[in-house]
């Protein structure tokens with residue numbers, strides 16, 4: 184066999200390469216395993232896991248010096264590793280924030296990896312950069328953001344918050360004694376962003392929320408005024424556009440008015456709830472978000488994409504690049520015309536995977552109407568779950584239903600049960616659902632009260648999944664209350 188005319192002898196086997204038929208066999212088997220998993224998903228549990236003592240003996244081994252057959256390695260991963268995890272895409276996955284990626288999105292990640300795309304610069308990835316611009320522009324329009332806003336894909340909402348906070352800090356002139364503001368419902372990712380940009384922990388002001396878990400505007404005004412009087416420099420206020428615990432949306436319009444008048448950067452953390460904006464109802468609920476200086480989004484949550492896919496949009500695009508663009512010698516060849524952005528100039532990553540492709544491919548395949556319906560379905564199912572809770576004599580509703588989240592607890596209407604007992608009963612219910620029921624549910628604490636929490640986002644979920652889970656909770660609740668009442 185002769186080697187190709189370019190680049191030397193290719194007839195020798197290469198250490199880290201596979202023959203084409205082996206490549207195909209491996210990829211085909213991987214696809215088969217995933218499709219089988221998808222078919223079996225609903226019949227199994229939403230969670231499986233194992234203690235370290237069980238896993239370590241299987242996996243803490245020396246790497247083999249010689250290789251093993253690829254199919255065998257793949258089967259082992261599929262048998263011994265991947266099943267021991269939450270199945271976040273299960274129809275009864277209601278814990279934390281679930282996600283159910285679409286298949287074109289999964290395949291897009293495979294394609295992006297296979298093409299070895301590095302989305303750092305236009306020179307290394309012009310096609311991918313153009314798609315990233317296109318998808319970011321979809322997001323911009325869905326949120327009602329003005330032209331001139333720019334953005335980038337990130338690993339998730341955490342990285343988006345960090346990038347936003349850097350831009351805010353630089354826009355404020357990187358002052359000494361900087362302070363930042365967020366409600367007691369704000370995600371830890373945002374607190375961490377403040378930490379990462381060098382705000383001292385005691386300068387992160389946690390503003391109380393009202394009885395609907397929305398930031399208290401009066402408290403914000405007071406905190407900022409006191410800080411200014413004491414010589415601090417407020418640089419950013421972070422608003423929840425869907426808080427993780429309850430789905431609560433902060434008073435975005437009022438916060439935008441206030442931040443505008445005070446000249447403080449307003450960041451909207453919409454990692455959880457932002458994509459509700461593609462529906463008419465969601466757009467109404469999120470009104471005011473378009474006035475924020477920056478918005479963090481997570482397509483890997485309510486836009487049905489595989490991890491990792493986060494996104495940051497900044498209203499005045501130049502503020503993002505002013506904060507991040509450094510043009511080192513090693514990248515001197517990457518400046519390709521004034522109108523070609525280099526995404527590395529917009530955030531902390533240099534080497535970047537091509538995350539926009541998954542959104543682009545899945546939207547091309549299914550169309551926006553399907554995405555809109557899938558997002559609306561989550562809101563509708565959560566509203567039905569809330570009705571069920573409100574009409575149940577055994578359940579107490581604990582937060583106004585918002586954006587797919589329902590918080591409640593077992594608390595019988597016809598009996599006085601003290602708080603300590605109630606917490607014990609609800610913890611028992613949570614543990615029994617975890618160990619005995621196919622559903623995965625988690626809990627939160629709302630104004631000091633232990634709450635069960637269902638987050639209903641997956642496009643795989645049907646009403647029966649929600650209803651049966653609620654009925655199981657009621658049954659476990661009755662049993663736990665009976666056990667408490669029984670003489671010791």
Ligand SMILES: *Cc1c(COP(=O)(O)O)cnc(C)c1O
Pocket residue numbers: 280338339340341342370372373425426427452453454455456481493
């Ligand atoms: C998930 C989430 C984050 C953090 O995003 P990651 O994608 O996990 O990094 C921040 N804020 C809210 C409201 C979230 O739901």
